[in-house]
Amino acid sequence: MAASTSACFRPPPPLSASATLRPAELSSSSAISFPFNLSADVRGLGLRLASSPSSSPLKVVCMRGSKGGKKEKTAKPDPVYRNRLVSMFVNRVLKNGKKSLAYFIMYRALRRVQEKTGQNPLAVLRDAVQGVTPDVAVKSRRVGGATQQVPVEVDTTQGKALAIRWLLVAARKRQGRDMVFKLSNELIDAAKGSAATVVTKDSWEKSILKSDTPVLVEFHASWCGPCKMVHRVIDELAGEYQGRIQCFVLNADNDSDIAEDYDIKAVPVVLLFKNGEKQETVVGTMPKEFYAAAIERVLKP
Numbered sequence: 001m002a003a004s005t006s007a008c009f010r011p012p013p014p015l016s017a018s019a020t021l022r023p024a025e026l027s028s029s030s031a032i033s034f035p036f037n038l039s040a041d042v043r044g045l046g047l048r049l050a051s052s053p054s055s056s057p058l059k060v061v062c063m064r065g066s067k068g069g070k071k072e073k074t075a076k077p078d079p080v081y082r083n084r085l086v087s088m089f090v091n092r093v094l095k096n097g098k099k100s101l102a103y104f105i106m107y108r109a110l111r112r113v114q115e116k117t118g119q120n121p122l123a124v125l126r127d128a129v130q131g132v133t134p135d136v137a138v139k140s141r142r143v144g145g146a147t148q149q150v151p152v153e154v155d156t157t158q159g160k161a162l163a164i165r166w167l168l169v170a171a172r173k174r175q176g177r178d179m180v181f182k183l184s185n186e187l188i189d190a191a192k193g194s195a196a197t198v199v200t201k202d203s204w205e206k207s208i209l210k211s212d213t214p215v216l217v218e219f220h221a222s223w224c225g226p227c228k229m230v231h232r233v234i235d236e237l238a239g240e241y242q243g244r245i246q247c248f249v250l251n252a253d254n255d256s257d258i259a260e261d262y263d264i265k266a267v268p269v270v271l272l273f274k275n276g277e278k279q280e281t282v283v284g285t286m287p288k289e290f291y292a293a294a295i296e297r298v299l300k301p
Helices: 041-045 084-093 099-117 121-132 156-173 179-191 204-209 225-240 256-261 288-299
Strands: 021-023 047-049 136-143 146-153 215-220 246-251 269-274 277-283
Touching (some): 084 099, 084 121, 084 156, 099 121, 121 179, 156 225, 179 225, 215 225, 225 246, 225 288, 269 288, 277 288
Parallel strands (some): 215 246
Antiparallel strands (some): 021 047, 215 269, 269 277
């Protein structure tokens, strides 16, 4: 093989039956170390090709992965409604790989929503997700040598995923005969707005502490998705116990002094008052029966 003084070297073609690499005259002291430099070591070892090198352009055999990261996956539309949001629900209803069962549950739930409300089930589904989707999430960050909870803006895809997860968690906690019944009721309730009265630091003493009737107060935050699900439960209880109890909501971020006075360290939290004194506390997102039982205990003479 003739020596070449060019800057680049074309390696030999891949070995095949017609092109084999044979050792010529190797001394006993010669040894092949891998990897070796084709432009120098091949000639030094006296190796030659049985056939002439191919004139085809050099091909890359091994490639490293691109540094762009993973591409964002988008849900494909479902086969019936042709809607990506329905597919996202189906993928999260799915358990133990039974996707046909997940489709059955979702389609039956949407059909029941249409029969019960007389509206387009996709519109109800969209309103339910939008009502629960958070705008801001809280994440742990190292600030000044300490770990603090820092508000972080939530993008559209992550917000939808969180809303779907919370809706399904709330639906599974509901009382009902099957998942179709519970999921349809949860979607209908989530599409409705909150009707509880807003209370602030200025109206706290008059509305809560000096109220003649027992009072229920929900401490919430604008970035809290589960708080929006508790809103719906409070609305239902306000209608069922109308005239016997008053229901209010308070933003713990805007009125942090009130939250600190009652040792509110997380949301959602529901407090029940009677004669200006705190009687019951319910922390977190709980089924409706937990709140109803606490109300009944407060209403006892």
